Amino acid sequence: MKATVDRDACISCGLCESVCPDVFKLDDESISTVIQDPVAAENEDCAKEAESGCPTDAIHVEE
Ligand code: SF4
Secondary structure: OEEEEEOOOOOOHHHHHHHHHEEEEOOOOOOOOEEOOOOOOOHHHHHHHHHHOOOOOOEEEEO
């Protein structure tokens, strides 16, 4: 699985980092970045949770 973040859409709410800290991390500009590529099998569920929970639909995950 691969996760991507649309930096222009991210509003730095921190939800993704909270629910899936092995995959998403807020960078120096407080914008979410993907730190695990490909997403490890054990993190696929939380990556999907972050995708569905992101308030601006900035996260996309694909198989
Ligand atoms: S959940 Fe969405 S808006 Fe919030 S920090 Fe993550 S990518 Fe940005």
